[in-house]
Every structure is written in C-alpha cells, then in structure tokens.
Amino acid sequence: MLFHVEMQVRIPPTLDPALAERLKQEERAVAQALQRSGVWRHLWRLVGCYANVSIFDVESPAQLHDILSTLPLFPFMEVTVRALCRHPSSIIDDENSNRPINT
Amino acid sequence: MLFHVEMQVRIPPTLDPALAERLKQEERAVAQALQRSGVWRHLWRLVGCYANVSIFDVESPAQLHDILSTLPLFPFMEVTVRALCRHPSSIIDDENSNRPINT
Amino acid sequence: MLFHVEMQVRIPPTLDPALAERLKQEERAVAQALQRSGVWRHLWRLVGCYANVSIFDVESPAQLHDILSTLPLFPFMEVTVRALCRHPSSIIDDENSNRPINT
Amino acid sequence: MLFHVEMQVRIPPTLDPALAERLKQEERAVAQALQRSGVWRHLWRLVGCYANVSIFDVESPAQLHDILSTLPLFPFMEVTVRALCRHPSSIIDDENSNRPINT
Amino acid sequence: MLFHVEMQVRIPPTLDPALAERLKQEERAVAQALQRSGVWRHLWRLVGCYANVSIFDVESPAQLHDILSTLPLFPFMEVTVRALCRHPSSIIDDENSNRPINT
C-alpha cells in the first residue's frame, strides 16, 4: 500500500558537524537500500528546501513507522504521512504499480 | 521537469447535478489523456478526501499552468504547486525517469 | 490496520430539511452496520461539535477510502485521516486487538 | 468519562541522553500501569511521528490533569485534550464501555 | 466539573429575519434558565464580537454536549470546549466553588 510522506529536516546548528555529516551519509545509505528494495518508491527534493516528498510502498502502517522512525535523521525531521489509494481516473489498474494499463 | 500538484475539489452544493456529472466525466477524459501522454505522470487519491496528489512532467511552468487552468473542474479546485528536482540520495540518475539505475 | 479518522459535518443551511434528515438516517444505518462488522471500531462524539472521532480497522487504505467516500453525509464532511500503529508502551500485543495481554 | 488526548513529544537535543533514556523508561512504566488500571484505555502511535493518540477514562478533568502533568515526559510534551461523549449512532449503550450491545 | 466554552455565532444573511429573531429570543430564555440553575455559571460577551466566553458547571461531558447541541442557535455556532480544573495557586479549595477560602 502507498503512503505519501514529506520530511522536513532541521539539523540544529549546535549539532557537531562531524556527527551531522555521518548521519547524512547513513541516511543516504538507508534511503538508497530502501529504494532498491522497492519500498521507498519515489524520492524527490522540494526545490529550495531541505525537505523531500516521497512515496512509500509498504506492507502495513506499522512497517512504515518502523522505517521512518529508524532513519538516522529522524530525530531532526518533521514528518507528515498521508495514506494514498488508486484514483478513479488513474489509467493504472493496480494501485501499487507504475506500469500503465496500455503497455 | 517535475511538479508536485495537489488538487482539492469543492463542488458547491448549488451546482446543477447534471452539469457537475458532465464536468467530472470531462475531467476524467482529460486526466486520462494527459496520463497516456506522459505529462500527468502520477495521480493518487488522498484517502478520505475529494482530492488528489499528482506529479506532472512538463516542458515549462507555463505548460503546467495551461493544463491546470483548463481542467474542467478547475473553477472548483484549490490547487497547490511545488517544484521538484532530483534528490541527492535518489538512485535514479535522470530526474524525469522512474527507471532505477540498477535495472 | 487502524486509522484515526475525524469527521466534521457542515450541512449547508440551504439543504432541504427532509433530505438532510433522510441522509442522517442513512448515515446512522451505515455507521451501525460498519460498527457491527468490526470495521468502524470506535465512534465518539466530540463535545460541543457536530463532529466525531473514529477508529477504523480496515484491510487497506483503499477500503477505508471506499467506506468514507460513500457515507451518505460525505459531501458535507471535512475528513482527516491519520494512520496508527502499535505504541511501544502499549500493553496490547496485537495492534488490531483491544484485549489486554494480561487477560 | 472519556477524553481524547494527543501527546507530541519533543525532547530537546541538549538533554542528557542518559536522563532522556531514564525518563522514557519511567514514562513506559507509568503508561503501562495506567493501561492496566483501565484509566489509559487506548494508546496508539501516530505513524511517522514521535506522538501518540490516547483515550483516557477518568473520574474527572482534575484526575486527567493530575495524570498528564505528572508523566515523566510531560515537560517535553505538547498535549491536546478534547472531551468525548457517546455518539448517537454508536451501537454501544455505555459511553465508557467497549462492549457492543449485541454481544 | 467545569468547562470553558467559547461560542462564535454566525447567522447566515439568508436566514429569515423573523426566524433569526425568534431563535435569539429562545436562546436567551434557555441561557437564562441554565444560569439560574447554576449550570451555565458565567457568561460574558467578547468585546466587538458576536461571541461569548462561558463557564459551565456540569455533571459530565455528556451533559455539556446535550446542553450545547440543543441551544437554539447551535446550528449557527462555532463552539470550542476546553476542560478546566483547579489551579494549584487558586485560593479556592473546591474547583466548583467561587467562594474564597478566607471567607
């Protein structure tokens, strides 16, 4: 099932820069592994912001929470989660698939 | 280029039901044509709302405005547009492509 | 899976009173059937408001949307949906169960 | 009587990690004791947030305030309290009971 | 127990003036009866607004909802309810009493 997730990152200026850098590297590794697994289906940067818009494809809300709450930068994120479903005008017949009907 | 668009539809209760129905049918046809052309890349329903979250892939902001402002239900929509770009942790090397690098 | 749903009802004063009454009766019947089926697990009135707080236990976000968007009063509701999961301090070991562990 | 309570936790990054951990453990113990006593009737995690939604069943508003204001993490919480009552479409005849009428 | 209630009245300009006047007279009668019974303990006008701030002393949240939701102007009100309790610095030892300790 799909969830629309926005993550706004606010790293406090008092955080040790080396720690901040390490957390960012870890965050990147986790994000890429989750994208490769198909769980983190889309990841876009919001222009001008230290924030992203993402689409997650998970087994359950519990799995989504486990993923989000263990992200290395989670303590510095404001996260907004909204549940998605298939739109009646969508040309895709599987709410979890990106492949158009006519292909 | 990609834009994140949210459309909240509020059809006034005084609108003639037949007209409302016709506008919804026209909206559906336009939305499906734009999806088939690749411009309206994603279209999801927000659970519990008469609203959608969409990703558009357009040539310019002007093209996006032309599309949105001529949607049959546009007069009854509250629209929010945000520009997207590639996220540095994305595994996709083309901001406009959905195909992962490792495939 | 569980979702927290708030429904604020705003029936326009121009709605025909007989129609409003009929819709309320239908809404009541649907709500009670869904409670009996276990899908609409909790339903509370917010004191002083024409609004409720509810907990739904559904198979998928899509099922939740189908239920909410076909409620008789849906056209007059402002609905807010938030996904829930088990709290780590909960004494209940099944996120979908109300029965405490120690019983 | 029932109250709907939301608790958003924001532990400042300057708090000593050992103290933070101890407070979380104490919070957990208090929350579980209150659940076992039936006062903290429901406790859910909001997906993607360091926050919960809870239902309390108390003798009075004063008892609720005593409970909330002495939670170990209270100094780091933003708390929202709303009074609940039985919904006229509820199939439960006792506002404080979870047992459906037809069982 | 005490609740702090704010009522903002917005009578739609399309309401029949005679009906509006009758509802206001009925509201006044109900409000005065509830004040005499001690349930509607305080009633103040907010300067410059068609709104009031009130303190209710009720047996339960359910009683408060019954009172508010049957006020003649309730369909045209936006109501905000907040639970009160005794303040630790109050000189009054009974949360429901206005009589100071030292009298």
Added chain:
Amino acid sequence: MLFHVEMQVRIPPTLDPALAERLKQEERAVAQALQRSGVWRHLWRLVGCYANVSIFDVESPAQLHDILSTLPLFPFMEVTVRALCRHPSSIIDDENSNRPINT
C-alpha cells in the same frame, strides 16, 4: 472592568531549576495576593497544559498591563488578553458582579 487572560508558560529547559522553583513560588504568592484583593477574580488550570485561563477585574488596561508584566514568570509566558463586557442574556446586572439578580 473585566478581561479574559490566557497565560501559557514555557520555562526553557536551560533555566536553573532552583531559579525556576523560586520564580514559581513567587508567582504563586503574587497570584494569591491578587486573588484575595479581588483583582484576579478567577484562575483555572487548562487540563493537560501548563497554562491558565483567568478573569481579571481591573481599573484600567494600564493596571492590567502593570500586573501581568510584573508577574515573576512573565518572561516565560505567552499571554493573550481579550476585553469582556456584560452579555445581554446574562442574569447578572452588574458586569463586575458574580451575584445573580435573583438572590
């Protein structure tokens, strides 16, 4: 004349605990003296919050400002002031009196 005052207290976690405790004791003493004098007519705790709702009966807005701005915890408060007057449906004929007409 009457004013409705809300005070939200936010003591920064970096404040010396001994100083915080002293300020709270001083605040309490001032609040009780002002209650005894009749100026701070009502003082309630908002359930679940480190905040109060108060009614002040003062000679002038200037007196109210002098009182509020010299409260020991004022530097840590967010204060909201709203002017009150007699409600036309009130059964009390003196806006400054709590004694009902019929007693």
Added chain:
Amino acid sequence: MLFHVEMQVRIPPTLDPALAERLKQEERAVAQALQRSGVWRHLWRLVGCYANVSIFDVESPAQLHDILSTLPLFPFMEVTVRALCRHPSSIIDDENSNRPINT
C-alpha cells in the same frame, strides 16, 4: 482608555446594492460623529483592503462594545479588539493624550 480595533468588511455579493449603499452612508455618518466626539480617535484605511485600523478612546470596554456592535456594517464585519496602554518609551505622559510632553 484606548483600544486598537481592526474592522474587515465583507459585504456578501447577494446583498441588495441599494441597501449596501445606504448602510455605507449610515456607517460614514456614525463614524464621523464618533470622530468629532473624540471617541473614535483615529481611523485609517489599510492599503489594498476593505478594512480599517482604528483607535478608540472610551470610558469602558462595555462602551466600546456598544459602539462597535451597533455600527450599520457590523453584521458584515470581522472585528479584532486589542487593549492598549502607555508605552514606557512614549514621550507622552497621558496615555489618552496625543500632545507631546515637550510642547
């Protein structure tokens, strides 16, 4: 005593234009009489808005409410009232006077 008042006027498009015009003329006459009496001490237009910012010098909050609530356009206004007092850095020694000390 002084109050800062903002009035945002929203005349509904369904109001009879002749009635709207008459109300505006009456409003103007009342506003000018109150200015001449010294009660409506300042009246400014907010640039680009059908709104004003005003300073009233009244005997009491009750008098202010009587004035505002009987303005001809009051049913179509959103009014915000805030109490003022002398600023400690003001060069004027009477909070109600505009005449500087050194003149």
Added chain:
Amino acid sequence: MLFHVEMQVRIPPTLDPALAERLKQEERAVAQALQRSGVWRHLWRLVGCYANVSIFDVESPAQLHDILSTLPLFPFMEVTVRALCRHPSSIIDDENSNRPINT
C-alpha cells in the same frame, strides 16, 4: 506617508542581562528621539505583551526600513509593516495630520 508597524520583542534567555539592559536603554533613547522628530508618530504598548503598535510618518518605505532595521532591539524583533492611507470616512483632510477639519 503613514505605516502601521507592530513590533514583538523576544529577547533570548541566553542574552547577557547587562547587554539586554543596555540595548533597551538605547532603544528607548532612539524611540524618544524619533517621536520628538515626528517620524514615530504614535507608540502604544499592547496590554499583556512585550510588544508595541506604532504609527510611523516617513518620507518613503526605504526610510522606514532604515529606521526599523537599525533599532537596537531589531535583531530580537518580529516586525509587521502595513501601509496606511486616508480613510474615506475620516474627518481629517490630510492623511498625515491629526488635526480635525473642524478645528
């Protein structure tokens, strides 16, 4: 030309008290000089707040910005500026004058 300016002061608790005091004294001196020159035409305290409402009479927006941005407490202020003009119902024929027409 006239501008309506609100200044909310938030001095961080970590600021050196001696520095804070010196800045307040300097602010006071600047504010009084600008009042004497006629540029800072009105200065009122908002009751219960560390904030003021002011009316400035300046040659240009640029002059207003120069004044505001060099106030000693400017780094700790949240400032809101709104342009004013003569209200059509004002009895004063010069938007920059306080003297009524009929005197």
Added chain:
Amino acid sequence: MLFHVEMQVRIPPTLDPALAERLKQEERAVAQALQRSGVWRHLWRLVGCYANVSIFDVESPAQLHDILSTLPLFPFMEVTVRALCRHPSSIIDDENSNRPINT
C-alpha cells in the same frame, strides 16, 4: 516607491457569467493601461492559481490604494500588500529602476 502586491481572485459561482466576462475584460484593459504607464511595473501569474504577483511603482500608498480599490475585480479579490525597498546586495542603485549599475 515599490510595493509587492498579490491578488487572489475568487469570483462567486452565482455571479452572472456575462457580467463576470465583462469585468474580466475591463480588468484587462485597466491592467494594461497601468502597465503602459509604468505604474504596474510587473505582472505575473502564479502557476496553477487564479492569482497574480505584481510590483507597483507608485507615488504614495494612497495612490496604490486608489488603483487597487477601483480595479473592476476588486470586490472579488483578496489583496496582500507589502512595502519593498532596495536590497543592500542589489546591483541596482535606484530602488525604482530595473537598469543594472554596470550598463
């Protein structure tokens, strides 16, 4: 002097379409005349909205109000005005000029 103006247009669905069309044509004519005169210096459409962002170069706030409040669509606009001045990092030495210094 320069002002930043945003205009959000909301034409009520009950407005006669012929009148709406005539007002739009008149608005267009006025907007173009003001652009030619140099007063309405910039006019942009916000993508996806029936709204614009504009820069006006006027003699005074009063002139700006006269222009905005007489626009044919003004009764259906929500207008936000903010004063601008030269930015210290701007390469243009005249706040009212678009021509760069180095040309």
Added chain:
Amino acid sequence: MLFHVEMQVRIPPTLDPALAERLKQEERAVAQALQRSGVWRHLWRLVGCYANVSIFDVESPAQLHDILSTLPLFPFMEVTVRALCRHPSSIIDDENSNRPINT
C-alpha cells in the same frame, strides 16, 4: 523560466559574529554575481524584515535548487518557492523579458 522566491533569514544568536559577518559578505558576492549573470533577475528587501523577495530566471527547477541550496546563508533561511508564468493581461510577450511590447 521564472520563479518567485522569498527568503527569510534567521541567524541564531549563538552564531559566532565573525562567522556571521563572513557569511553575509559571501552571500552578497554570490547574489551580485547571479544578478549580473541575469539569473537573479530581481532582488528587493521587504520593509522591516530581514527577508527578501526575488525573481529568478533559470533553466530548470534543478538549477534553482542548486543556486538556493548553496547560498552561504541557506542554512539559516526559510525559503518559499513559487513558479510563475506569463499573465494573460501582461503587455510583455515573452515571459522572460522585461521589455514592454510597445517599446
């Protein structure tokens, strides 16, 4: 293509003043170079604020993000980006040109 960008700068009071000054100088140099290149087309100060309103003319949203996210003061900015396009009433026939048609 054009984007409307607002930047609100909030330098934390704990930042080393020498570092803050250096960042401001670097920001200024970058801003001026981008103005000379034509990318940062307009830059205005919002009166009374440590904030600017800017118009950028970029090749893509990605270019805009690269520019904004590498500004020296970006870590201390709250940035709002909105896409612009030609307004149908504009007298300029190229959305990227400032030169009026009739010159």
